[in-house]
Amino acid sequence: AQSVAQPEDQVNVAEGNPLTVKCTYSVSGNPYLFWYVQYPNRGLQFLLKYITGDNLVKGSYGFEAEFNKSQTSFHLKKPSALVSDSALYFCAVRDLNTGFQKLVFGTGTRLLVSP
Amino acid sequence: GAVVSQHPSRVICKSGTSVKIECRSLDFQATTMFWYRQFPKQSLMLMATSNEGSKATYEQGVEKDKFLINHASLTLSTLTVTSAHPEDSSFYICSAQLWEDGNTIYFGEGSWLTVV
Numbered sequence: 001a002q003s004v005a006q007p008e009d010q011v012n013v014a015e016g017n018p019l020t021v022k023c024t025y026s027v028s029g030n031p032y033l034f035w036y037v038q039y040p041n042r043g044l045q046f047l048l049k050y051i052t053g054d055n056l057v058k059g060s061y062g063f064e065a066e067f068n069k070s071q072t073s074f075h076l077k078k079p080s081a082l083v084s085d086s087a088l089y090f091c092a093v094r095d096l097n098t099g100f101q102k103l104v105f106g107t108g109t110r111l112l113v114s115p
Numbered sequence: 116g117a118v119v120s121q122h123p124s125r126v127i128c129k130s131g132t133s134v135k136i137e138c139r140s141l142d143f144q145a146t147t148m149f150w151y152r153q154f155p156k157q158s159l160m161l162m163a164t165s166n167e168g169s170k171a172t173y174e175q176g177v178e179k180d181k182f183l184i185n186h187a188s189l190t191l192s193t194l195t196v197t198s199a200h201p202e203d204s205s206f207y208i209c210s211a212q213l214w215e216d217g218n219t220i221y222f223g224e225g226s227w228l229t230v231v
Contacts, residue, residue: 032218043121043208044159044222090158094218103149103210103220107158 002027002095006106013081014114021076021109023065023091032094033074034103035065037087044090050074061085081113117143117213121223128230133197136226138209144189145211149220150182153206165192199230 003026013019025031032051036044048059055067065076074091091106118141128134138148146167151159163171163184171184181203183195192211196203208225212218 034219036222041206041225041227043119043224044210046219046221049219102161102164104161105158 002031002093002102002104004091004093004104004106006089006091006109008109009107010110010112012112012114015083016080019078019081019085019111019113021089021091021111023074023076023106024072025074025091025093026072027093027095029095031074033065033067034092034094035059035063035074035076036090036092038090038108039087047076047089081111083113083115086111086113117141117211117216117219117221119209119211119221119223121209121226123226124224125227126229128199128228130200130230131198133195134199134228136194136196136207136209136228138192138194138211138223140190140211140213140221143211143213143215145192146189146214147212148186148192149210149212150184150192150194151208151210153208153225155206159208162194196228199228201230204228204230 005024034049035047038044048057050057050067058064063078088108090108092103120139122137148165150162153159162177163173165171165184165186167186173179186192210220210222212220
């Protein structure tokens with residue numbers, strides 16, 4: 001079965017500094033990987049996805065993520081954090097090669113950017 | 116990105132009554148929609164996968180007679196919580212799959228259900 005691990009409950013970073021939110025995955029076939037952001041009392045907003053192609057994926061709001069097959073990781077990054085980036089971030093995976101249509105989420109990582 | 120609208124955003128109902136939550140894909144047709152439940156400070160739990168014109172596929176442990184899902188058109192899926200109890204109080208989020216965008220799943224804004 002597919003699974004996603006987000007090892008950090010919270011990441012703290014100062015505004016202007018680079019940020020990394022970690023994600024590792026486990027699938028039996030080829031992964032489709034996603035990052036979503038959730039602001040308080042809101043639904044999830046799509047940030048970016050990896051399906052195939054370049055390992056470095058660029059998404060919304062200046063975020064990017066790097067797919068690393070050997071380490072089964074898909075860490076979210078941003079060169080310079082903003083206070084407005086403070087939110088809950090979810091990594092998710094789908095294993096379409098096995099016909100498994102479900103999108104499985106990690107437990108989420110709260111990002112706190114201080115002024 | 117694609118827009119998914121969810122209504123109502125907040126609803127309070129009495130214990131024992133039923134409540135319906137609507138999920139609409141506004142600018143695309145969605146053959147597949149998903150319903151999630153999220154408890155405070157927790158991740159999303161998939162409840163069921165809804166395919167247009169067919170019965171929903173429920174996840175293990177989700178009562179299909181309690182959480183009725185209907186996907187009668189390519190732009191609308193509904194979740195009805197029947198005979199609601201306080202423990203059903205939660206944040207319910209729907210999502211829709213956009214096939215044309217690499218099967219990306221887009222989410223609605225969620226619905227807060229409070230059963231009193």
